[in-house]
Amino acid sequence: MAKRNKLEIIRDILTIVRDNRSVKPTPLLRKSNLSSSRFKGYYSDLLEKGFVRETLGGNKQISLTKKGQKYLEKYSIIISFIDEFEL
């Protein structure tokens, strides 16, 4: 499997969250196919950027925000823009 770049990893994590509506951190780590340390880095980055939010209760659940939804919608356009201008 080809090595994923940063934008692809973010897309994959957000897609998992979207497809599951809300997901607990451990299943998300498992499905994202990342090491624990890399996952932590990406996860805190996604929280900081406001792509996902944590719903605190008995169990911590992760769900997608509007901004995260927008990223998924625009992902393919952003990639084609990057390719077009060789960025």
Added chain:
Amino acid sequence: MMPTTGHSISGAIGQGFGRMMNLGISAEIIYSFVIIVCSLMIFFGTKEFYRLSNHKGIKYFRRAFLFFALAYFFRSFIKIILFYFEAAELRTILPIFGSVTLFIFMYFGSMAIFYLLFSVMYKKWNNKLRVYIFHAVSLIMATLVIIYRNPTTYLLINSLLFIFVSSTVYNYSRLKKKSSNLFVIYFLLFIFWIFNILDVLIPNIFKTFQLLIYLTSLGIFMTILYKVIRKTG
């Protein structure tokens, strides 16, 4: 000696304003305005892509066009003053102000080119220090233009800039092993930006070809804007 009256001053201002309104300066203003608008549309049009992705390439690409907009603003400013006072060189009429404006114009212009180059090359160079080196080189180039006031130095400085940028783009496109229209567009953008610099620094250098240079520069910026708008919507 004739005393300077309010009437003669207002007459001189009126004459200057009249001169500004002829076709030459009108074309100059329209040319700069269109390029500034194109550059700012590219800068603001790609804002959301950068906000969502935090992609370094997009960051440097946007900065390049912000710097182009600023450089063209100062370029048109210089041209309007030159035209208004019917002067060949800005520093002969406004020594300190002229030098500062030329310095800012040269710095923004060189940095715009370096940022555009960096937006393509940052993965290969992978070194943030290089951005600071480009800032330093741009500052040195702007300083040299202020210190050495002769066309040979201007030509030499801009030739060095052109050789560096074009050889980097050429080598990179050869490494990529695929032909790309983008590199042709960037290559033309670099050449015509340097023509724009020389047009300001050396009076009447492109008198016959000025319209051609303006039209080609507009065409290049509009092509890039079209490519951006096609993606950003």
